[in-house]
Amino acid sequence: MSFSDELRRDNARDWDACVDHRFVREIFAGTLPPEVMRRYLTQDYQFIDRFVALLGMAIATADRFESRIRFAQFAAMITSDENTYFQRAFDTLGVPDAERRHPVLTAPTAGFQTLMKDAADSRDYGSCLAVLTVAEWLYLSWADRAGEKLPVDFVHAEWITLHNNDGFRSFVTWLRSELDRVGATADTAGRTNAAAFFRRAATLERSFFDHIYE
Numbered sequence: 001m002s003f004s005d006e007l008r009r010d011n012a013r014d015w016d017a018c019v020d021h022r023f024v025r026e027i028f029a030g031t032l033p034p035e036v037m038r039r040y041l042t043q044d045y046q047f048i049d050r051f052v053a054l055l056g057m058a059i060a061t062a063d064r065f066e067s068r069i070r071f072a073q074f075a076a077m078i079t080s081d082e083n084t085y086f087q088r089a090f091d092t093l094g095v096p097d098a099e100r101r102h103p104v105l106t107a108p109t110a111g112f113q114t115l116m117k118d119a120a121d122s123r124d125y126g127s128c129l130a131v132l133t134v135a136e137w138l139y140l141s142w143a144d145r146a147g148e149k150l151p152v153d154f155v156h157a158e159w160i161t162l163h164n165n166d167g168f169r170s171f172v173t174w175l176r177s178e179l180d181r182v183g184a185t186a187d188t189a190g191r192t193n194a195a196a197f198f199r200r201a202a203t204l205e206r207s208f209f210d211h212i213y214e
């Protein structure tokens with residue numbers, strides 16, 4: 001079994017709880033209440049900044065030029081297309097400027113910020129990769145539902161298509177192969193560190209979905 005499959009299996013409870021989450025069912029059905037989507041997006045927007053910084057550390061610590069190129073291209077995409085989605089969604093949901101920039105942070109959001117900072121501060125490529133892999137692969141896993149129709153509202157539909165398009169799918173495939181490659185050459189301590197970051201990320205993903213309904 002590959003390292004990435006092993007990590008997912010070890011976190012199957014949190015993983016599966018996310019993929020089958022009420023949020024996922026409601027966003028596909030188009031029945032997600034606007035106030036829930038609003039809470040979700042305002043909190044989610046608060047860690048893009050740290051996420052991009054973590055990508056920067058992955059670029060810096062990668063052991064190959066090809067890997068740096070992959071991350072650099074991905075960073076370009078999320079700082080353009082994804083950022084404009086948030087602004088258009090906030091316009092539609094009537095989120096004022098102050099709430100876009102400085103909402104009161106919830107515990108899972110603060111947890112993600114700390115997780116991304118800790119992974120970057122580790123300066124360990126495998127640990128950076130583990131956090132990035134959960135954030136991307138888990139999102140592809142819930143968004144990629146074969147044969148499912150898209151909801152009408154762009155706020156719902158585009159949040160799905162940002163995470164199930166061909167470019168994203170191939171990036172996730174590459175990320176997993178990269179984590180597998182690095183895991184295969186790491187020593188036991190390196191694999192243990194990456195596994196601990198993977199677990200923290202999976203647990204937070206689940207509490208992030210849960211907490212927007214609380």
Ligand SMILES: Cc1ncc(C[n+]2csc(CCO)c2C)c(N)n1
Binds near residue numbers: 051078135136
């Ligand atoms: C709680 C939470 N976890 C993961 C993601 C997914 N994600 C975070 S940054 C990024 C790159 C651009 O799409 C992706 C896919 C999210 N949005 N919110």
